[in-house]
Amino acid sequence: MSRTVQASIGHRRAAGARRTAALVATAVCAVVAVAVFGWGPSVVGSVVDAVGGSSGGSGGSAGSDGASWADGAVDASDGELPDGVSVFDDGYPGVTRLEPTLLAALRAAGSAASDEGIEVLVTSGWRSPEYQERLLQDAVSTYGSEEEAARWVATAETSAHVSGEAVDVGSWDAMDWLAEHGAEFGLCRTYANEPWHFEFQPDAPDMGCAELYADPTEDPRLQG
Numbered sequence: 001m002s003r004t005v006q007a008s009i010g011h012r013r014a015a016g017a018r019r020t021a022a023l024v025a026t027a028v029c030a031v032v033a034v035a036v037f038g039w040g041p042s043v044v045g046s047v048v049d050a051v052g053g054s055s056g057g058s059g060g061s062a063g064s065d066g067a068s069w070a071d072g073a074v075d076a077s078d079g080e081l082p083d084g085v086s087v088f089d090d091g092y093p094g095v096t097r098l099e100p101t102l103l104a105a106l107r108a109a110g111s112a113a114s115d116e117g118i119e120v121l122v123t124s125g126w127r128s129p130e131y132q133e134r135l136l137q138d139a140v141s142t143y144g145s146e147e148e149a150a151r152w153v154a155t156a157e158t159s160a161h162v163s164g165e166a167v168d169v170g171s172w173d174a175m176d177w178l179a180e181h182g183a184e185f186g187l188c189r190t191y192a193n194e195p196w197h198f199e200f201q202p203d204a205p206d207m208g209c210a211e212l213y214a215d216p217t218e219d220p221r222l223q224g
Contacts, residue, residue: 074134079127079161086110087120087169097126099164101186102200106167109185113177120178123196124168129156150222151193151215158222160199168196183209191215 074080079094087103087110089095098106110120127135133156139149153159160166169175175195178187188201188209201209213219 074128074131077128078131079125080131081122081124083123085122087122089122092125094125094127095122097164098167099200101202102165102167105185105187105200106169106198109178109182109187112181112185113174116177118173118177119171120174121170122167123170124161125166126164127159127161129162132156132159132162147217150217154216154222166190166197166199168194169198170196190219 076092076094079092079097081092081094085092085095087095087106095103106120106122113120132154136149136153136155139153140146143149143152154161156162161168169178178198179189179195182188182198183201183204186200186202186204187198188204189195189212190197190199191214192212193215204210216222
C-alpha cells in the first residue's frame with residue numbers, strides 16, 4: 001500500500017467531528033474483531049495483547065494478524081512477529097526489512113516516546129508475499145467475503161507491508177503518542193479504522209499528515 005506523497009496534499013486535522021466519529025468507529029471495530037471474530041492475536045488482537053501486557057494467548061501458533069501457521073509454512077523469515085518486539089529489535093526481518101527511511105523515522109520516534117515512558121512496539125512490519133496472501137485468505141474466511149476482507153487486508157501485490165513501507169504498532173499508549181507526535185518524524189496514520197497502521201510521509205513535518213482514508217477500500221493506490 002505504498003503512497004507517493006504529493007506536495008499539494010492538505011493538512012490532516014485531528015480535531016472535529018469526523019475524527020471523533022472515526023475514533024469511535026475504530027473502537028467498535030476493535031471490540032468486534034476481538035470479541036466476535038476471535039482473532040488472536042490479529043492486527044487488533046496483537047495490539048490489545050500489547051496494551052494488556054499479555055504474552056499472547058495463541059501460544060505462538062498464530063501470526064501477528066491472526067493467521068494460524070499449524071503447518072509451519074510461514075514463520076519469522078516471512079515477517080511473522082511474536083508479542084513484545086521493540087522498534088529497536090534487529091532480530092526479526094519483520095523489523096529490519098522495513099524501508100530504511102521508515103525504520104529510521106520509527107526508531108527516532110521510539111526514542112522520543114521512550115523519554116516520556118512509552119515503549120513503541122512493532123506488531124507487524126515487513127511481510128513476505130506468501131504471508132500477506134495467507135492473511136488475506138484468513139480474512140476472507142473470517143469476514144465471509146473478499147469485499148469485507150478488503151477493508152482490513154490488502155493483496156500481496158498492493159500491500160505496503162510487503163514493500164516494507166508500513167508498520168503496525170502497539171501499545172494503545174504508543175498509538176496515541178504517534179497519532180499526536182508522529183508527524184514530527186514523518187510518521188502518519190493512513191486509515192481511520194486502523195489506528196495501529198503508520199506509513200512514512202516525507203512532507204508531514206512541514207505540512208502535517210494527509211487526511212485519513214476511512215479504510216483501505218478508499219485508498220486509490222489499491223485500486224486496479
